[in-house]
Every structure is written in C-alpha cells, then in structure tokens.
Amino acid sequence: MRTTLDIPEKLIEEAMKVTGATTKSQLIKDALQAEIDRAKRKRLIARKGTLDLDVDLDTLRNRD
DSSP states (O other): OOOOOOOOHHHHHHHHHHHOOSSHHHHHHHHHHHHHHHHHHHHHHHTTTOOOOOOOHHHHTTOO
16 A cells, blocks of 8 residues: 655654664554554553463363
C-alpha cells in the first residue's frame, strides 16, 4: 500500500543510522512492528496476576 507521509528528513536519517535500515520502507515497517510488539507486551504486563490458571505444578511435574 502506498501512503504519503510528512516525516522530517532529519528524523528519518537518524532512525536509519541507528537501526541500520537500508530503505525508508523497511525503516517504517520495522518501526510499526516494534510499536505493535511494545503494545502487546504492555497489555500482557498489565494482566500480570489477573489470570487464575488453576495449575498444580506438583501434579504437572509428577511429584507426589
């Protein structure tokens, strides 16, 4: 999909330098994927301690 964006050239240049991206398209794809991953991790962290899996580790590990 083609999209026109107005992104400061200095920002693009710096991002490409620090990430090692060779094209602007790859830079944007990587940045979007990183943001998606970050948001998913944040959601998982927010759920910490809220799930009751009702798991007995001794039974799972065949301990009596």
